[in-house]
Amino acid sequence: MKYKGIKIAVAGKGGVGKTTITGLIIRYLVENKKGKILAVDADTNSNLHEVLGMEVRETIGNTRELMRTEVPQGMPKETFIEYKVMECVNEGDGFDLIVMGTPEGQGCYCAANTLCKKYIDILLDNYDYIVMDNEAGMEHMSRLLTKDVDHFFIVSDPSRRSVNTVKRMIDLAKSIKLNIGNFYVIINRAKNGIDKDAENFLKENNIDISLILPEDEYIAKFDREGKPTYKIPAESETVKRLHQFLAKIL
Ligand SMILES: Nc1ncnc2c1ncn2[C@@H]1O[C@H](COP(=O)(O)OP(=O)(O)OP(=O)(O)O)[C@@H](O)[C@H]1O
Ligand SMILES: [Mg+2]
Numbered sequence: 001m002k003y004k005g006i007k008i009a010v011a012g013k014g015g016v017g018k019t020t021i022t023g024l025i026i027r028y029l030v031e032n033k034k035g036k037i038l039a040v041d042a043d044t045n046s047n048l049h050e051v052l053g054m055e056v057r058e059t060i061g062n063t064r065e066l067m068r069t070e071v072p073q074g075m076p077k078e079t080f081i082e083y084k085v086m087e088c089v090n091e092g093d094g095f096d097l098i099v100m101g102t103p104e105g106q107g108c109y110c111a112a113n114t115l116c117k118k119y120i121d122i123l124l125d126n127y128d129y130i131v132m133d134n135e136a137g138m139e140h141m142s143r144l145l146t147k148d149v150d151h152f153f154i155v156s157d158p159s160r161r162s163v164n165t166v167k168r169m170i171d172l173a174k175s176i177k178l179n180i181g182n183f184y185v186i187i188n189r190a191k192n193g194i195d196k197d198a199e200n201f202l203k204e205n206n207i208d209i210s211l212i213l214p215e216d217e218y219i220a221k222f223d224r225e226g227k228p229t230y231k232i233p234a235e236s237e238t239v240k241r242l243h244q245f246l247a248k249i250l
Helices: 018-032 048-052 060-069 077-087 111-124 139-143 160-175 196-204 217-224 237-249
Strands: 006-012 037-042 096-099 129-134 148-156 179-187
Touching (some): 006 018, 006 160, 018 048, 018 129, 018 148, 060 077, 077 111, 148 160, 160 196
Parallel strands (some): 006 148, 037 096, 148 179
8 A cells, every 4th residue: 555644855965964954854844743753764874863862772674683583482473573663663752763774685585674674664654754864875775765755855065066966866766766756955054155066067957956054053063062953943044944945845
């Protein structure tokens, strides 16, 4: 059965602000929407929980491994994995979080993986919104948690190099037939607007910039102090601009 809620994914080059922005998208949903929200950390090097200020008990990757070796005697594998996937759900304030962890090996059709997928799908059905933070770059795109995404955010810094990745990601998403409702390009950490070259490149390729976010003092300060950037003050220009934008599209 097709998932009925709204799926949001955030992607882009390394270090451009994907996880920070994912956190602030989740915050928008928590503050403004009724409905159940699931945050998904799909980065192998997971750190969304730090941005959100949460502890993680168990990951999907670890669950898959456990199933190979540690199913209690007499317990059907199916029962075990159903129970373990539920254990991967971490409860936050107004949303839940799951961490995918280490991905399965390439072309892995083992029972553990198939069962994991089955119970993840059942889990996703409980939520009205799913927000996924993804790994940097493009290699992982073919193994996105899902091929259907309603809103796909590609984050870039204001440089020519970074916007080049934006175009490559859009092209790749189309070529591997991801089913994407809307693409949005976010330029993050724009101190003095966007590079002229980068702007021209986007224009030549008919790529619109949906949103420009500033270099943010609050984010930098929370970062320095090791505090979760999910909780920066609402007067932050990033929060204001991002949330205003989300109010238009969600
Ligand atoms: N607008 C901003 N102003 C100031 N600092 C920012 C801003 N956006 C992100 N940062 C900082 O930049 C660093 C990288 O951000 P983040 O982890 O969100 O990027 P990422 O794209 O998820 O990185 P990765 O590719 O490693 O997953 C963090 O220290 C974050 O706090
Ligand atoms: Mg990240």
